[in-house]
Amino acid sequence: MTGRPTDDQLRRRIAAGLGEVRVRSHGLTVDALDDAELLRQHSPLMSPLVWDLAHAGNYEEQWLIRAAQGQEAIRPDIDVLYDAFENPRARRVELPLLSPGEAQEYNARVRRRVLDHLDRAVFDSGAALLDGGFVYGMVIQHEHQHDETMLATHQLRRGDPVLREPAPPAPPPTGGQPAGTEAEEVRIPAGPFTMGVSDEPWAYDNERPAHVVRLPAYHIDTAAVTNARYLEFMADGGYDQARWWSPAGWEWRNRSGKRSPAFWRRDAGQWLRRRLGRVEPVPPDEPVQHVCFYEAEAYARWAGKRLPTEAEWEKAARHDPATGRSRLYPWGDAEPGEHHANLGQRLLRPTPAAAFPAGASPYGVRQLVGDVWEWTATDFAGYPGFRAFPYREYSEVFFGGGYKVLRGGSWASHPVSARASFRNWDLPIRRQIFAGFRCARDAEAA
Structure with a gap:
């Protein structure tokens, strides 16, 4: 994103970005695999997919509700479960993680609170977190980065394909050279x-x-x-x-x-x-x-x-x-x-x-x-x-x-x-x- 858009332009971009990334996250988790597959650890190198899903919501809560809005925490009791530094990937399967359904419900609750406040957010308030919508961009990018991590987990997973293979695009022009x-x-x-x-x-x-x-x-x-x-x-x-x-x-x-x-x-x-x-x-x-x-x-x-x-x-x-x-x-x-x-x-x-x-x-x-x-x-x-x-x-x-x-x-x-x-x-x-x-x-x- 370049330049300095208006607050309304930023709100629209942020709302669209938050919606798009959550659709992508669901496409890699609850829309693709059953609960058992989401709770399983497919490789000690990676987290169970359901951990990544709920971690994205917990990160969003911490930064867009607590830090950016100064509001009371929704689920402070799960912070330690989804702290990447407290829990190495190989051990996350042993934690009392939210089930896929619970993770979806929690994430939706967080998102409703975030969007309710977004209409009132001011991005030139002098707060470094909000300047240019930074903290919202950080959260959107963070979830997309976890989506890429989840794709690596899909690559390590054994079993039949579950992700739809898009049709290949037409070859791009060669720019004048064979x-x-x-x-x-x-x-x-x-x-x-x-x-x-x-x-x-x-x-x-x-x-x-x-x-x-x-x-x-x-x-x-x-x-x-x-x-x-x-x-x-x-x-x-x-x-x-x-x-x-x-x-x-x-x-x-x-x-x-x-x-x-x-x-x-x-x-x-x-x-x-x-x-x-x-x-x-x-x-x-x-x-x-x-x-x-x-x-x-x-x-x-x-x-x-x-x-x-x-x-x-x-x-x-x-x-x-x-x-x-x-x-x-x-x-x-x-x-x-x-x-x-x-x-x-x-x-x-x-x-x-x-x-x-x-x-x-x-x-x-x-x-x-x-x-x-x-x-x-x-x-x-x-x-x-x-x-x-x-x-x-x-x-x-x-x-x-x-x-x-x-x-x-x-x-x-x-x-x-x-x-x-x-x-x-x-x-x-x-x-x-x-x-x-x-x-x-x-x-x-x-």
């Missing part, structure tokens, strides 16, 4: 650019403040690494040669025994993947997903390249060399449309690499937003001048914890958080997330 003839990489010239944001109302604390970063010239791939390319790495013994792996990566490879991306298996000479309950041949032209940081790092070294730093990724995505300013999205400041990127669970899979010419950055780099999260070489930390807001547990407590930054969002990420300044992070061993990567390399000295 498909597959785009340059493999582009050179980003040396120089400064503005990283992060300071005036985007719904941006999180870890995206702030905007600051100038100076980078040497470098090359970056115009598309994410595809399944076909990753299969070449595998066929060349990439998992069996320590020289491609960092010491930590080689230790992970030996300990885990992994020799392919998660959810892949070989059958009758063909690589298959399991995707949300469907088993299908691995599509060669899609970006590889469900690889961890160590796998991405090893592939990049095998290819004679490296992973981009977070700053290199953001400059390639946001910097406009013609104006010197940083855009909100690779294509400009207009909110994402279906022609820009594969976002919002519109499909249940990535689209072919180098699609969406309308979403390219000024440097000609494609699909920087949507399809797959992209691992970077950067450890998660605050920017110069970072200030935790509105609570330390969103970002600051993860600084220095060995987390790697991922950028760009995936097909499961909602457009509301698809700005190119958005930062995600995870441990380098994680593979259940919808993550892939692209490569970079140093530019030759002039």
Whole structure:
């Protein structure tokens, strides 16, 4: 969201956003699975789906009723059950959780209270939480992020497909070039650019403040690494040669025994993947997903390249060399449309690499937003001048914890958080997330 809309415009946007995300959450839980499946823990890596559903409502109550409105709590007795820091994911199934029906009833009660007050909310009152509707945007984004987490749980779940597979869209135009003839990489010239944001109302604390970063010239791939390319790495013994792996990566490879991306298996000479309950041949032209940081790092070294730093990724995505300013999205400041990127669970899979010419950055780099999260070489930390807001547990407590930054969002990420300044992070061993990567390399000295 850019600019300063009126209070009425903000109210309409917030009401629509709250309604849309709750429909999505129900589509992943009570509309898709029975109570037993919602209460079950499908993987120790993830919560029972019903925990995520009620957690979204409890978070909404804490921030939109108690913090923003100053009203009395509805269910303070369940706060501890839905505190993500008090309860590791592997233990949440043991808690006396609300049943699916109780979670729906509680969430609806919270939502009624929120909407009743929304008509009277004032967004230029001087309260930092309300400025630009921030706290409402935070809650909407939070629930969409949990929806993506719930999709990862669906991916780990065993059983028949329960999510409807949308029809694939018509192939986007190639922008004047035959498909597959785009340059493999582009050179980003040396120089400064503005990283992060300071005036985007719904941006999180870890995206702030905007600051100038100076980078040497470098090359970056115009598309994410595809399944076909990753299969070449595998066929060349990439998992069996320590020289491609960092010491930590080689230790992970030996300990885990992994020799392919998660959810892949070989059958009758063909690589298959399991995707949300469907088993299908691995599509060669899609970006590889469900690889961890160590796998991405090893592939990049095998290819004679490296992973981009977070700053290199953001400059390639946001910097406009013609104006010197940083855009909100690779294509400009207009909110994402279906022609820009594969976002919002519109499909249940990535689209072919180098699609969406309308979403390219000024440097000609494609699909920087949507399809797959992209691992970077950067450890998660605050920017110069970072200030935790509105609570330390969103970002600051993860600084220095060995987390790697991922950028760009995936097909499961909602457009509301698809700005190119958005930062995600995870441990380098994680593979259940919808993550892939692209490569970079140093530019030759002039």
